[in-house]
Structure formats: C-alpha cells, structure tokens
Amino acid sequence: MIPSPLLVVTDRRQASRPLDAVAAACLDAGCRWMGIRERDLPAAELTELAGRLGALARAAGARMVLFGPPEAAVAAGLDAVHLRTGEDLAMARRVLGPGALVGVSVHDRAEAVAAARAGADYVLLGPAFPTASKPGYGPTLGPAGLAAATGLGLPVVAIGGIDAGNAGACLAAGAAGIAVMGGVMRAPDPGAAVRVLLAALDQAAWPAAQPDDQAHWKL
DSSP: OOSOSEEEEOOTTTOSSOHHHHHHHHHHTTOOEEEEOOTTSOHHHHHHHHHHHHHHHHHHTOEEEEESOHHHHHHTTOOEEEEOTTSOHHHHHHHHOTTOEEEEEESSHHHHHHHHHHTOSEEEEOOSSOOSSSTTOOOOOHHHHHHHTOOSSSOEEEESSOOTTTHHHHHHTTOSEEEESHHHHTOSSHHHHHHHHHHHHHHHTOTTOOHHHHHHHHO
C-alpha cells in the first residue's frame, strides 16, 4: 500500500517559496505523502532539510520519503527512501530496517518488472505526459504506456506532466496514484494546488457511481 494516491515531490529550484513553507502549505491542505528530491545538495544539507521536512510531515500524520541515500534518510529520522533504477534495493532495506517504504523510479514495463522482483513497495513510472519540469524528456508513455506496466503486484504511481485534468486518466489506466512536482512547486499557492489535485483524485475514484448511489452517500 502507498501512503496516499497523491505524492508531492519537492524541487527548490522551481518552488514559489522556501521548501519549508511549501511543505507546510501542502500538508495543511491534506497532502499525506511527500518526497524530498534535492539530489544535488551536499549530504549534510540534504540530511538537515530532510530532518526539518520530516518533522513537519510527522506532525501532520504524513509520510516523507527521501529521493537519495538510505543512510541520509536514517540520519534524518525517515523510514522511507526512493531509489533510481538499478540502485541496491536490498541494501536500502538493510539500512532502513523493517517497516521501511522503498520505491523505485522506472520508465517502462521491463524496469517495473525488475523493481517488483527486487521487492520494491511501489514504482514511480514516467514520464506519463510532456512535462515542463523536464522539457524534452521522454518518450512519454500516455495512458497506454501506464497500463502496460500495471498488474505486476505492486502499486504504480504515474509521474510527469500530471495535473487535475489528466489525473483521472492515470487512474483509469491502472495507476494507484500520481506524483506531481512542478505543478505544485511553481504554484503561487501550493496548498490550493494540492486541494485541486486531491479533489480530482476523489472524483476519479468514483467514476461509475450511479445518481441514486451518489444521493445515498450525500445523506
């Protein structure tokens, strides 16, 4: 199980305000899963940042995952790490200990299969659509590419160019959730952006509801 169908990933270079403020706004808006992706930071700075943001997440009942070395995650008090394709997942589990959440970035079905066999808890699959955060990065998968990597026994989280308008298409293709970076980081109001995404996910999770059913749930 993933902590939430929405993963918000940080990028301080795109953020409209300091990351502490962005994280606080996202958590206040209902985000319950965030990822720190600041790989270019020196180890000491990354650990310090992860410790601060991790404390905010714990206070909100949310899970913070570090895109980076498992040793830095442990030093920051985190029990979740996200790895690149090919990084040592078994070693990450040894460092983090039991109960750790370990994800892997993948770009196609073959990489997703390898991650599943290695024991990943989830995969981050993309780019789903053209993305302003990484222009020209691809090829994009689209709903068909996402669907091809599902059904492997672990959650697939779509990333890349995802917004409220196409989040439903990701779920319809079989994704368990979505990850968003630039759309939240660049937003003048990150909290408002999170609320819009959560509302879109809620709507997409109830696609086949009949009018009578909807009326029942409103009672």
